[in-house]
Amino acid sequence: MHVYRWDLDKTYLLTDFDSLSGLVRSATEPASAKRAVPGATALMRGLSANPQARIYIVSGSPTQMRPVLEEKLRMDGVRWDHLTLKDNLANLKRGRIRAIRGQLGYKLPVLLETRAGLGRAVQETCFGDDAEVDAIAYCLYADAVAGRVEPRQLSRVLEAAGAYPDQIQRCLAALVKVATAEAVERVFIRLERRLPPQRFAALGSRVVPVHSWWQAALVLFEAGHLSLSDVLGVLEAVFAEVGRDPFALAGLTQDIVRRGHVRADVLDRLPADLPALAWCRQALTELGPRLPSAEGGQPVDYLGLLQSFSRIE
Numbered sequence: 440m441h442v443y444r445w446d447l448d449k450t451y452l453l454t455d456f457d458s459l460s461g462l463v464r465s466a467t468e469p470a471s472a473k474r475a476v477p478g479a480t481a482l483m484r485g486l487s488a489n490p491q492a493r494i495y496i497v498s499g500s501p502t503q504m505r506p507v508l509e510e511k512l513r514m515d516g517v518r519w520d521h522l523t524l525k526d527n528l529a530n531l532k533r534g535r536i537r538a539i540r541g542q543l544g545y546k547l548p549v550l551l552e553t554r555a556g557l558g559r560a561v562q563e564t565c566f567g568d569d570a571e572v573d574a575i576a577y578c579l580y581a582d583a584v585a586g587r588v589e590p591r592q593l594s595r596v597l598e599a600a601g602a603y604p605d606q607i608q609r610c611l612a613a614l615v616k617v618a619t620a621e622a623v624e625r626v627f628i629r630l631e632r633r634l635p636p637q638r639f640a641a642l643g644s645r646v647v648p649v650h651s652w653w654q655a656a657l658v659l660f661e662a663g664h665l666s667l668s669d670v671l672g673v674l675e676a677v678f679a680e681v682g683r684d685p686f687a688l689a690g691l692t693q694d695i696v697r698r699g700h701v702r703a704d705v706l707d708r709l710p711a712d713l714p715a716l717a718w719c720r721q722a723l724t725e726l727g728p729r730l731p732s733a734e735g736g737q738p739v740d741y742l743g744l745l746q747s748f749s750r751i752e
Contacts, residue, residue, distance in 0.1 A: 440491050440492075440493060440557075440561050441489075441491060441492055441564070442492075442495055442557070442561060442562070442563040443483075443486050443492060443494050443495070443563070443564050443565075443566070444496075444497065444550070444563060444564070444577070445495070445496045445565075445566045445567075446496075446498060446567045446571075446573055447498035447500055447508065448498060448500060448568075448570075449476070449568040449570045450479070450566055450567050450568045450573070450629055451475060451476060451480075451483065452473055452475055452479075453473075453475065468507075469507065470507045470508075470511040470514055471514070473507070473511050475515065477651070477652065477676050477679070477680035478651060478652030478656065478673040478676045478677040479652050480515045480516075480517070480676065481669065481672035481673045481675075481676050482652050482659075482665075482669075482673050483515075483517050484515065484516050484517050484669075485666065485668075485669030485670075485672060486664065486665070486669075487517055488518075488666075488669070489664075493520045493521075494517070494518060494519040494520050494521075495521040495523075496519055496521065496522045496523065497523045497550065498522075498523070498524055498525070499525045499542055499545065499546075500524050501524060501525060501526070501527050502525065502526045502527075502528070503528070505522070505524055508522070508524070509522065521553060523549050523553075525545055527539050537601040537602075537603065538606070541601045541602065542571045542573075542576065543572050543575065543576050543579075543600040543601075543602060544597055544600060544603060544606040545606070546573075546576045547576055547579065547580060547597065547602075547606075547610050548606055548609035548613060550577075550580045551580065551583065551584075551609075551610055552609070552613045554584060554617050554622070555613055555617050556616070557618070559618045559619070559620040559622075560620075561620075561622065562622060562623075562624050563581075563622050563623045563624065564623070564625050564627070564659075564664070565577040565581075565623060565625070565627065566626075566627045566629075566655075567628055567629070568628060568629040568630075568631045569628055569629070569630050569631055569632050569648070572745070573628060574626060574628045574639055574642055574646055575642070575741060575745065575748065577626040577646075578623075578626060578642045578645065578646065578739060579596060579739075579741055580623070581622065581623035581626070581645065583610075583614055583617075584614075584617055584619065584622045584623070585619065585620065585622070586619045587738065588741075590614060592741075593607075593610060593611070593614070594607050594610075594611065595742065596742060596745065599742055599745050599746075623645065624645070624662075625645055625646075625647055625658070626642075626645055626646045626647065627647050627649055627655045628646060628647070628649065629649055629652070630648050630649065630650050634648075636648035636698060641739065641740065642739055642744070644699075649695065650691060650694065651677050652676075652677065653674060653677040653688070653691055654691055654692075654694070654695040654700075656669070656674070657670070657692070657695060657701045657705055658700050660705065660708070661702065661705045667709070670709070671709070671710075674688075674713075674715070674716075677691075678715050683715075685714065685715050685717075685718035688715050688718065688719060689718040689719045689721065689722035692706070692719040692722060693719075693722040693723060693725070693726060696723055696726060703723045703726065706719060706720055706723065
């Protein structure tokens with residue numbers, strides 16, 4: 440079994456939270472009007488097609504949107520196992536203003552509680568974006584499960600993130616029930632705000648910032664998570680989005696190889712007669728031999744990163 444953890448807004452769905460009109464539209468539009476990030480549908484559909492896969496979705500979207508979001512996922516042919524949404528109405532009634540905006544205190548308890556009961560051998564892959572603190576949440580979760588973050592440190596980080604005492608207690612109670620394991624293989628972060636990939640370097644090579652889900656699909660295909668038809672489905676969706684511009688696709692391919700997240704010869708396993716991939720192969724010949732990303736071995740300064748990321752919110 441392998442668990443794939445997904446965010447929704449700006450990770451799977453193209454959601455506009457930067458304006459009042461965008462917020463209203465996101466909350467009121469029907470499932471048929473919601474648009475997925477290019478390649479996200481083919482990617483999640485391909486991952487969920489594996490009977491050994493489990494899809495766990497944790498989104499900051501309000502619980503009132505569950506029928507619409509579930510309908511959208513069904514329309515896209517995506518199978519999911521858990522869908523957790525944020526009860527902001529309850530937070531508002533209780534005067535928990537920090538909880539309405541805060542994400543770390545909301546997501547981390549859910550991540551840990553849904554990990555409890557899973558065996559040490561169960562591996563995970565996480566998907567988020569750079570619009571919130573997804574990278575920090577996923578990595579803090581991974582390090583807590585691996586035993587690298589002790590309960591006291593976990594509490595301090597959550598307090599710094601504005602979490603309420605009961606949210607912290609939920610995390611600590613769940614952590615006791617979690618089997619210690621190196622559970623998280625990779626964390627894919629979609630660069631929705633166009634942050635430079637280097638900004639995430641302090642979190643280690645487990646974090647893979649991507650400009651497009653095509654880049655993630657190549658990494659997952661090389662690792663055996665996607666079939667040939669799955670990765671070609673992502674390719675078609677992204678290629679259409681970039682206006683069928685082979686130079687743009689080649690640039691994305693060259694970038695993910697140059698940063699060491701995937702080997703150049705992964706394209707040898709894809710059809711040789713696709714014109715778009717011919718440009719990609721040509722772009723990779725200009726790179727020469729590439730080394731894999733170095734494994735990060737330094738402890739993560741989560742408190743420092745929280746302060747750093749808060750300055751760009």
